[in-house]
Amino acid sequence: MGDPKFRRIQRELKLHKPDPRLILPEPLIEFKRLVGSGCPVSDLFSATEQLGRELKKELEKIGQLERDIRGAYNLMSAPDRAAFLSMIYSRFAENYDRHMGIETGHYQAMRFVLRYAHMVHRFGFPLLDVTAGTGELIRYAMELDNGNGLICANDLSEKMLAKAKEKLGNGRVFFHNHDACCFPDEWEGKFRTVLLSQTLNLLTDEDKIRLITSVKKVMDDGGKVIVIEEDPFGVTQTDAIQSVAMFIRGVGEPITPSELNAFFVTSGFTRYPEHAVAEIDGNHNMKVYIFTRK
Numbered sequence: 001m002g003d004p005k006f007r008r009i010q011r012e013l014k015l016h017k018p019d020p021r022l023i024l025p026e027p028l029i030e031f032k033r034l035v036g037s038g039c040p041v042s043d044l045f046s047a048t049e050q051l052g053r054e055l056k057k058e059l060e061k062i063g064q065l066e067r068d069i070r071g072a073y074n075l076m077s078a079p080d081r082a083a084f085l086s087m088i089y090s091r092f093a094e095n096y097d098r099h100m101g102i103e104t105g106h107y108q109a110m111r112f113v114l115r116y117a118h119m120v121h122r123f124g125f126p127l128l129d130v131t132a133g134t135g136e137l138i139r140y141a142m143e144l145d146n147g148n149g150l151i152c153a154n155d156l157s158e159k160m161l162a163k164a165k166e167k168l169g170n171g172r173v174f175f176h177n178h179d180a181c182c183f184p185d186e187w188e189g190k191f192r193t194v195l196l197s198q199t200l201n202l203l204t205d206e207d208k209i210r211l212i213t214s215v216k217k218v219m220d221d222g223g224k225v226i227v228i229e230e231d232p233f234g235v236t237q238t239d240a241i242q243s244v245a246m247f248i249r250g251v252g253e254p255i256t257p258s259e260l261n262a263f264f265v266t267s268g269f270t271r272y273p274e275h276a277v278a279e280i281d282g283n284h285n286m287k288v289y290i291f292t293r294k
């Protein structure tokens, strides 16, 4: 570390203000500059070790914050948990499509598995998307079935729903803002097909059961629920998801395919053996599961 050139670089680095648009943590920005400055290998090695230690500390801090969020979230009442989730998604609404459709491969993978589900079990109507988000899945469903069957788009977050209205408001789709864990009694037995996409991983196990029970109530006998979830669950770090990533990781209890199956079967659904998988990226896949209400 005694090399004068290295000391000069260190001084320079202290003066350097990282570009706020970069999502890299500060130690990483400094490290990248160091690599580009041609310092001796031994200094680079020490800097690498230092970087590793700093990143580990950062990750530990984030992990602790996520555990704190989870602790607080688990103490909330069910309506407060719903309000909190709604706030997270209202904050994310503006950037959601960019994250899911441009910066990651989620939408492409959802489209692929939904097409498969439609091929093996044509959609029935009325159709309900329980957590419609910005309406992208309904948009694909309408491409696959361009008839005039009634479609309901439901979501907790008004801002997500507003995005869905911009995309889908053509008269065939009706919009609702219910907590899917407690759909109204007037909806009992109304829906023939239900879509549930990328939601179970965000819920506590208790809320998963409340939501599945509520979904069962609004389906008619023999109706089908098409569940689309990523496996394994993970938040792909992009600029668009930055402001809510910590919350999303904090609130949910990730679910494996066999747990998902068990939640539905023990709630009175029969699983169809068909399934389809589409790669989102090298780290995880999108999977579709189809259940019928007994």
Ligand SMILES: C[S@@+](CC[C@H](N)C(=O)[O-])C[C@H]1O[C@@H](n2cnc3c(N)ncnc32)[C@H](O)[C@@H]1O
Pocket (backbone or CB within 6 Å): 082, 085, 086, 089, 100, 130, 131, 132, 133, 134, 136, 137, 154, 155, 156, 157, 160, 178, 179, 180, 181, 196, 197, 198, 199, 202
């Ligand atoms: C990850 S997004 C998925 C959106 C859409 N299904 C998709 O696959 O792109 C989760 C959505 O679920 C909604 N959500 C979460 N819990 C809900 C609940 N209990 N009732 C209704 N919507 C809920 C959120 O507001 C958010 O729009």
